[in-house]
Amino acid sequence: MSIGKVILIVGLIFYTFVAMLGGNPKHDAFGFRYWKNPGAFTTKYREGDLGRFLGFLYCLFQAAFIIAGPEYVSMTAGEAENPRGVLPKAYQSIFWRLTIFFVLGSLAVGVNVPYNDAKLIEAYSHGKAGAAASPFVRSMDILGIPVLPHIVNALILTSAFSAGNSTTYCATRSLYGLALEGKAPRLLTRCTRYGVPYVCVTIVLCFGGLAFLQVSNSASVDLTWITNLVTASQLINFCVIAYTYIRFKKACQAQGLSRDALPYKASFQPYAAWLGLIACGLVTFAAGYSIFIDDNFNVPDFLFQYMMVGVFPTIFFGWKFWKATKWLKPHEVDLVTGVLEIEEYTANFRPVPDGGRIGQALDKVFS
Numbered sequence: 001m002s003i004g005k006v007i008l009i010v011g012l013i014f015y016t017f018v019a020m021l022g023g024n025p026k027h028d029a030f031g032f033r034y035w036k037n038p039g040a041f042t043t044k045y046r047e048g049d050l051g052r053f054l055g056f057l058y059c060l061f062q063a064a065f066i067i068a069g070p071e072y073v074s075m076t077a078g079e080a081e082n083p084r085g086v087l088p089k090a091y092q093s094i095f096w097r098l099t100i101f102f103v104l105g106s107l108a109v110g111v112n113v114p115y116n117d118a119k120l121i122e123a124y125s126h127g128k129a130g131a132a133a134s135p136f137v138r139s140m141d142i143l144g145i146p147v148l149p150h151i152v153n154a155l156i157l158t159s160a161f162s163a164g165n166s167t168t169y170c171a172t173r174s175l176y177g178l179a180l181e182g183k184a185p186r187l188l189t190r191c192t193r194y195g196v197p198y199v200c201v202t203i204v205l206c207f208g209g210l211a212f213l214q215v216s217n218s219a220s221v222d223l224t225w226i227t228n229l230v231t232a233s234q235l236i237n238f239c240v241i242a243y244t245y246i247r248f249k250k251a252c253q254a255q256g257l258s259r260d261a262l263p264y265k266a267s268f269q270p271y272a273a274w275l276g277l278i279a280c281g282l283v284t285f286a287a288g289y290s291i292f293i294d295d296n297f298n299v300p301d302f303l304f305q306y307m308m309v310g311v312f313p314t315i316f317f318g319w320k321f322w323k324a325t326k327w328l329k330p331h332e333v334d335l336v337t338g339v340l341e342i343e344e345y346t347a348n349f350r351p352v353p354d355g356g357r358i359g360q361a362l363d364k365v366f367s
Contacts, residue, residue, distance in 0.1 A: 004158035009101045012136050012152070016108035024143040034114040042115040045293050054289070061287040065231040067102065070094045071241060072170045082349045084342065088264035112139035168204050175200040183319070225304035228287075232308040235284040242277035246270050247330070254330035284309065 022029035034040075043051025044058055073090050077083040113120060113135045120138050134156070137149045176197040179188035190199045210226060249270050252259065259265045266272065288305035291297050319325070 004155055005162055008152070008155040008159055009105055011155075013100075013104050013108055015136070015148075016111055016139075019139065019143060020111055025145060026143055028143065032111060034112075035110065038114050038116050040110060045290065054293075057286060057289060060283060061231060063102075063106075064235055064283055064287070065227055067098070068234040068237075069166070070098065071237070072166060075170050075173055078173075082346065082351070084263040084346045085349070091264055091266070109135045112136060113142070117142075164208065168201070168208075171204045171207075172197060172200045175204065225300065228301075228304045229307060232284055232287065232305065235280045235287075236308055236312050238280040239277050239284070242273045242280070245273045246277070247333075249273075251330040251333035251335060255333075255335060257335060 018024075020029065020031050041052040042055050044055035045051060046054055073087065073094065077087055080086050117138060119141075120135060123138075134152065137152055140149045140152075175184060175188055178184035179186060179197075179200070188197065188200050188203075191197050210223075249259075251257075259269075288302065291301050291305060
């Protein structure tokens with residue numbers, strides 16, 4: 001399923017390049033026309049530069065909902081073959097994938113349609129889902145391109161299924177891990193004879209029913225609330241990841257462990273971690289700015305926007321108080337348990353023959 005997402009985004013970027021140069025039924029080489037008329041940035045809530053900045057902030061928060069996923073790679077370490085050999089390659093490719101897919105994809109959106117397109121605005125205002133609100137599909141309609149919108153629809157469907165599949169896996173694994181550590185009900189540790197935590201899988205799949213809220217226009221507001229809640233959770237998650245790494249690096253320094261001894265060493269650390277921590281923290285608090293503008297404040301919007309800001313520290317400090325756990329100093333952090341077993345596994349690992357040329361090609365794409 002992942003290859004469907006790759007085909008979709010690469011195809012749309014290639015479509016944008018060809019269409020903007022005149023490779024369309026109308027032979028209209030529109031180039032960057034829409035960056036001049038009506039412009040690259042629109043305003044929101046206010047006019048002028050302030051309005052454009054507020055519009056940028058609004059889009060930034062929407063992007064925060066989409067960007068989640070790179071951290072999921074680390075969750076596969078427990079089940080991956082030769083994780084010390086495979087995962088560093090995956091980490092190294094994440095930056096370039098994000099740059100190509102997200103940055104170029106965003107650029108392509110601004111090239112294809114103007115921000116004031118009437119039909120696109122109508123699709124968003126009525127909460128239409130999927131390709132109905134897609135700038136790429138709207139661009140194809142403007143240029144009179146047949147068939148291709150239906151192909152995009154099909155690929156969007158497979159991409160959504162792929163995203164749901166990976167999210168289900170990660171949510172299940174997180175819930176199961178919490179149960180094994182005693183931080184969730186023991187019932188969640190039950191597995192089939194094949195090792196599948198069926199209780200966790202069932203609970204996670206139940207949340208998939210929330211997707212049907214999008215079927216009703218009246219429920220689109222509820223879906224927006226859930227999206228805001230999830231986005232805030234993801235941003236807090238990124239903050240925790242960044243802070244955890246900062247503390248890990250301090251522990252390595254205190255115990256004389258060089259980063260050169262690690263199987264993977266990220267660049268610009270710990271400055272990149274501090275930047276991520278501060279940036280994600282600022283976006284978390286600034287994301288709900290629209291609630292405080294022009295008498296837009298209402299309790300449900302405020303709660304779903306900032307609920308996790310209160311829930312997270314409550315759970316964290318509540319657990320520490322209830323279990324009487326202590327803060328570990330850098331020299332007290334355990335950095336050695338399990339290392340010998342992992343090193344022995346890595347030294348004795350023998351790769352399984354791949355699946356021929358197709359398998360080799362896919363390995364190069366996804367590694």
